[in-house]
Amino acid sequence: MNLIRAELERLAARRFVQLMVVLLLAAFAVAAATTVADSHRPSAAELEQAQTRAAEQLAQLEATHERCLRVKAGQLPLDENDYIPADCAEIDPAQMEQLPVATDFLDGVFVFAKDARPLLYTVLAFLMLFGFLVGASYIGADLNSGGVVNLLLWRPRREAVLGAKLAALSGALLVFSALTSAAYLAAFWLIGQAAGQPGRLDGEFWAGLGGSYGRGLVAVLFAGAIGFAVATLGRHTSAALGTVAAYLVVWELGARLVFDVLGSGRPDRVMLSSYLTAWLSGEVRLWDGYACADGSGFCDGFYTVGWPLGLAVLLALTGGLVGAAFVLFRRRDLI
Amino acid sequence: MTAVIEIEGLRKSFHSLRRGRRVAVDGFDLRVEAGQVHGFLGPNGSGKTTTLRALLGLVRSDSGRMRVLGIDSPHRLPEVAGRVGAIVESPQFFGNFTAHRTLRLLAVAGGVPTGRVDEVLEQVGLRDRGHERVRGYSLGMKQRLAVASALLKGPELLILDEPANGLDPAGIREMRDLTRSLAAAGVTVLISSHILGEIQLICDHVTIISRGRRVAAGPVDEVLAGFDRHEWRIGIADPDRAVAVLGAAGVTATAHDGHLVAHGVADPELISRTLGEQGLWVRELTPLRPDLESVFLELTGSAPDPAAPRQVDDAMLPPAQREPVIDLDVRQDGEVSA
Numbered sequence: 208m209n210l211i212r213a214e215l216e217r218l219a220a221r222r223f224v225q226l227m228v229v230l231l232l233a234a235f236a237v238a239a240a241t242t243v244a245d246s247h248r249p250s251a252a253e254l255e256q257a258q259t260r261a262a263e264q265l266a267q268l269e270a271t272h273e274r275c276l277r278v279k280a281g282q283l284p285l286d287e288n289d290y291i292p293a294d295c296a297e298i299d300p301a302q303m304e305q306l307p308v309a310t311d312f313l314d315g316v317f318v319f320a321k322d323a324r325p326l327l328y329t330v331l332a333f334l335m336l337f338g339f340l341v342g343a344s345y346i347g348a349d350l351n352s353g354g355v356v357n358l359l360l361w362r363p364r365r366e367a368v369l370g371a372k373l374a375a376l377s378g379a380l381l382v383f384s385a386l387t388s389a390a391y392l393a394a395f396w397l398i399g400q401a402a403g404q405p406g407r408l409d410g411e412f413w414a415g416l417g418g419s420y421g422r423g424l425v426a427v428l429f430a431g432a433i434g435f436a437v438a439t440l441g442r443h444t445s446a447a448l449g450t451v452a453a454y455l456v457v458w459e460l461g462a463r464l465v466f467d468v469l470g471s472g473r474p475d476r477v478m479l480s481s482y483l484t485a486w487l488s489g490e491v492r493l494w495d496g497y498a499c500a501d502g503s504g505f506c507d508g509f510y511t512v513g514w515p516l517g518l519a520v521l522l523a524l525t526g527g528l529v530g531a532a533f534v535l536f537r538r539r540d541l542i
Numbered sequence: 543m544t545a546v547i548e549i550e551g552l553r554k555s556f557h558s559l560r561r562g563r564r565v566a567v568d569g570f571d572l573r574v575e576a577g578q579v580h581g582f583l584g585p586n587g588s589g590k591t592t593t594l595r596a597l598l599g600l601v602r603s604d605s606g607r608m609r610v611l612g613i614d615s616p617h618r619l620p621e622v623a624g625r626v627g628a629i630v631e632s633p634q635f636f637g638n639f640t641a642h643r644t645l646r647l648l649a650v651a652g653g654v655p656t657g658r659v660d661e662v663l664e665q666v667g668l669r670d671r672g673h674e675r676v677r678g679y680s681l682g683m684k685q686r687l688a689v690a691s692a693l694l695k696g697p698e699l700l701i702l703d704e705p706a707n708g709l710d711p712a713g714i715r716e717m718r719d720l721t722r723s724l725a726a727a728g729v730t731v732l733i734s735s736h737i738l739g740e741i742q743l744i745c746d747h748v749t750i751i752s753r754g755r756r757v758a759a760g761p762v763d764e765v766l767a768g769f770d771r772h773e774w775r776i777g778i779a780d781p782d783r784a785v786a787v788l789g790a791a792g793v794t795a796t797a798h799d800g801h802l803v804a805h806g807v808a809d810p811e812l813i814s815r816t817l818g819e820q821g822l823w824v825r826e827l828t829p830l831r832p833d834l835e836s837v838f839l840e841l842t843g844s845a846p847d848p849a850a851p852r853q854v855d856d857a858m859l860p861p862a863q864r865e866p867v868i869d870l871d872v873r874q875d876g877e878v879s880a
Contacts, residue, residue, distance in 0.1 A: 213651035222638045353634035356600060357691065360628050361652040363599045363619045540556070540601040542592075 210362060214375035217354075223344050227337050231387065234333060238326075239394050246317035246403040257312035264307035268300040310406050319399030320406025323392060323416055328487065330391045331423035334384045335430040339451070342376055342434030347444030356541050365537050373435055373529070377428055384427045388420065422487055422514065429525045436528035439536055454479075472497035473510070479524070486517030545609070546699050546730045547574035547597065552606035554592050566592040568754035570606070574732050574747070579725045581745035581762070582734040583834075585842050589754040590734045591631045594703050598628055611699060624652065627697030629688040631704065637677030641668055641687045644676060645694055654694055662690040667716060681708030689717070693724075700724060700731045706740060718744050742834040752842035762834065769832040769840065774810055776802040776817075777826025784822050791816040803830065 218224060249257070275295035277283040285291065296302055310318040349355045349372070358368050399405045437447040459478055466474035475481040475493040485491040490513045499506035549572040555565045567589040574580045584590045595601040597608050599616030608615045611622040635644050645659040663672040666686040671679075676687065685708050692700055702721075706714045714737070721731055721744050735741050741748065741762075748765055750758040758765050778784045781797045788795045788804060793812065795804040804813055814824050 209653050210651050213647045216650070217636075217647055220639060220643065221636075348636070352636050354636055356630065357635070357648065358651060359600060360598060360630070360692075361623065361648055361695075363616065363623050538602065540595075542595065542601060 210367065210371040211375050211378075214371050215379060218341075218345055218375055218379055221345065221348070223348070224341055227341060228383075231333055231337055235330070235387075235391050235394070238329070239398065242317050242395065242398055243402050245315065246398065247315055248402055249313050249316050249404065253313060253316075254309060257309040260312040261307045261309045264311075265300065268298070268303075268307070272299050308407065310404050313404065317395075317398055317403030318406040319396050319403065320408055320412055323395065323412075324419060326395055327388065327392060327416065327419055327423065330388045331419075331426060331487065334380075334388065334423070334427045338380045338384070338427045338431035339434035339447070341380070342431035343438040343447035344444045345376055346372060346435050347438035347442075347447065350439070350442050351444075359541065366533060369439070369533060369536050373432065376431055376435055380427055380431045381424060384424050388423065392416075392420075418489065419487065422489075425518075426483065426487055426521070429521050432525050432529055436525070436532040439532035440528070470497070476512075479520070481512055482517040482520040484517075485512040486514050486521055489514050491517075543575035543577075544612075545573055546576050546611050547572060547580075547732060548607070548609040549573070549593065549597065550607045552593060552596060552608065553604040554589075554596055554601060555604055566754055567596070567603075570751060570754060571756050571759075572749050573759070574730060576730050577725070577728065578747045579721060579731045579733070579745045581741035581748040582732055582751070583736075583738065583741060583748060583838055584734075584751035586736075588751050588842065590751055591703055593751070594628070594630050594701060594732075594734065598626075598630065598701070600630065624695055625698045626701065627692035627695050627699070628701040629692045629703055629705065630701075635676045635684065635687060638675060640673050640675055641679070641690070642672040644687065645672075645691060648691055649694055652695060654696075658694055658696070662693045665693060665720065666690040667713075682710060682713050685709055686713070689720070698729060700729050702731065703734045704736065705733060706735060706737050714740060738833070738835040738838055748834070750838060750841050757841045758837070766832050766834065766837060769837045771830075771832075772806050772808050773830040774804045774807055774813060775826065775828040775830055776804055776813060776824060778802060778817065778822055778824055780822060783820075784817055787817060787820045787822060788813065801826070 271290070272295060274283060274289065275291050275298060278285055278289065278291050279295060290298070292298060300306055310316070310321060346355075346369075349358075355368065359365065362368055396405070434447045437450050438444050441447065441450070459480055463474050463478065466477075472495050473493070481491060481493060490511050492509045492511050495508050495510055498508040498510075549570060552567050552570040552572075553565070554567040555563050557563050570589065570593055572582070572593065582590055582593075592601060596603045596606075597610065597615055599619050610619060611625055613619065613622045635641075639647075641663065642659060645662065646656050648654075649656045649659055660669070660672075663669050666689050668683065668686050668690060671683065676684065679687065685705065689702065689705055692702065705721075706717055709717060718740060721733065725731055733741065733745065745762055747760065748758070748762050749756060750765075758768075776784065776795070778801075781800065781802050784802055785795050785797060788802075791812070793804050793807055793816065795802045807813055810827055810829070814827060817824055
């Protein structure tokens with residue numbers, strides 16, 4: 208416990224960490240300030256107009272669905288401008304995930320319910336980058352500066368020392384990310400209340416947002432652990448940065464192009480980004496370019512990757528890297 | 543005497559794709575007994591730091607047996623780590639932390655009362671600079687901080703690798719006094735250093751390593767005595783005649799810069815009596831005893847040669863080559879044998 212306490216203090220005292228926290232908070236402040244500047248509280252007339260447009264949109268959807276049913280029933284002739292799907296249920300407003308609401312038609316108004324999810328993903332992306340960089344630099348700098356050797360002269364248990372560092376990093380990242388992202392969302396909720404519209408904040412909304420929030424925090428922990436592990440394996444912060452840059456350029460970009468040239472149907476299946484997206488958003492729909500190649504009849508060329516598979520892939524990757532880092536660190540000559 | 547450090551047959555080699563296998567330590571033995579101030583000498587690259595790192599579990603040895611305070615190292619080193627203070631080869635500290643914070647974090651991690659921090663900063667002369675960032679420290683100040691970190695535990699065994707690195711003459715003297723006071727307080731000290739004069743002043747025992755192997759070990763006086771050629775410097779008015787007179791008495795003497803050097807004379811009375819009987823009056827008769835530096839250079843073969851500057855790798859042992867080693871083995875009774 209003493210070791211973890213010392214490591215937490217060491218982590219908090221690092222200039223890089225402090226700088227990253229300041230940059231993160233500054234980015235949040237800028238995002239909030241520009242949102243406040245670009246938003247206004249809608250007048251009664253604007254609200255009324257938006258409600259009218261939403262009602263019109265809804266009526267139009269219902270009319271289209273009704274016309275589809277009547278065309279299928281042979282009660283109306285088919286017009287060339289009509290969109291008549293094979294199953295009219297596809298355009299049934301009652302089965303749509305989201306119906307038009309007044310806030311969809313408010314211009315220059317920040318609506319929390321509509322923008323909360325993208326805002327959360329933005330902050331999570333920031334925090335994942337933050338976690339990765341802090342994780343990599345925390346152990347990388349310590350390995351380079353001789354801090355680890357100094358510590359091992361005091362506590363000559365390599366697994367315990369590395370474990371304490373990882374535990375301190377993960378704990379600090381979790382608390383910091385949870386508080387920061389909650390404060391970030393709370394700030395935008397307040398902006399919605401004071402300078403925009405809160406939108407429809409029902410139980411379903413909060414449940415969905417809460418799920419994304421929890422999964423996002425886990426992703427931040429993964430990012431921190433991966434940065435820590437790769438820097439440990441490479442003995443240097445830059446090893447982690449180089450590995451990620453190489454992965455993005457060589458695999459996510461280069462290999463994707465190669466797969467495309469070779470005519471591979473589902474290159475996204477071997478891309479880490481697919482599984483990360485699946486984990487963060489619950490599921491991801493990906494396009495199989497060759498699923499409908501024969502062109503016969505209706506074909507849904509999409510396939511879905513769900514969060515369980517996303518979690519499994521991320522867990523395997525993180526666990527593998529962290530495990531390798533521990534094994535190597537245990538056997539390595541520290542010179 | 544109780545051995546606090548025992549190393550037997552330590553071997554360690556490093557492998558790299560570019561340079562292949564390089565043997566750093568090759569069957570090295572070391573024994574440090576309780577209460578000793580033990581000097582550990584060797585040229586650059588001879589295996590000193592690798593030995594200390596292996597002893598402290600920082601590098602994995604290929605073979606050999608090591609014990610620290612009676613406990614097998616490195617496997618059971620954690621059991622005695624709290625009683626061993628060590629610095630290994632110019633330790634680096636995190637530049638943005640102050641010395642005080644650096645030591646406090648170590649104290650917290652090691653379960654040592656943080657009140658010790660001010661004590662050791664005072665002890666190494668950093669009391670007034672302890673709240674400055676380490677980044678601004680000179681090499682000597684960093685070295686003092688390193689020693690402070692080793693002292694923080696109040697150790698029974700102190701292992702100092704080049705503690706005088708970067709210290710000015712006053713700092714070296716302070717380090718010498720500190721070492722002596724620690725030894726007087728019962729702390730066993732193992733010092734690796736290149737400053738042979740310092741080692742001779744501070745240490746009572748010495749081990750010399752060359753090319754990864756022990757080439758001499760024992761009490762400093764006895765190691766030096768093993769290299770005493772019983773030479774005497776003689777100041778005399780007529781050196782040429784003195785050489786002839788001594789030669790007639792069976793004493794070999796050579797002239798050097800207006801002085802004579804007599805070789806192989808155990809008793810100086812022979813010189814003064816022989817010359818006096820012939821009316822040659824000696825105005826100086828000084829024993830030319832070997833110092834640690836000359837012994838070290840002779841044992842390690844590292845005396846400078848202007849025609850062939852010695853390369854660092856010369857101190858390393860080539861993989862398949864074994865050279866005859868002058869191994870002075872110190873037995874339990876203190877007898878030195880070649």
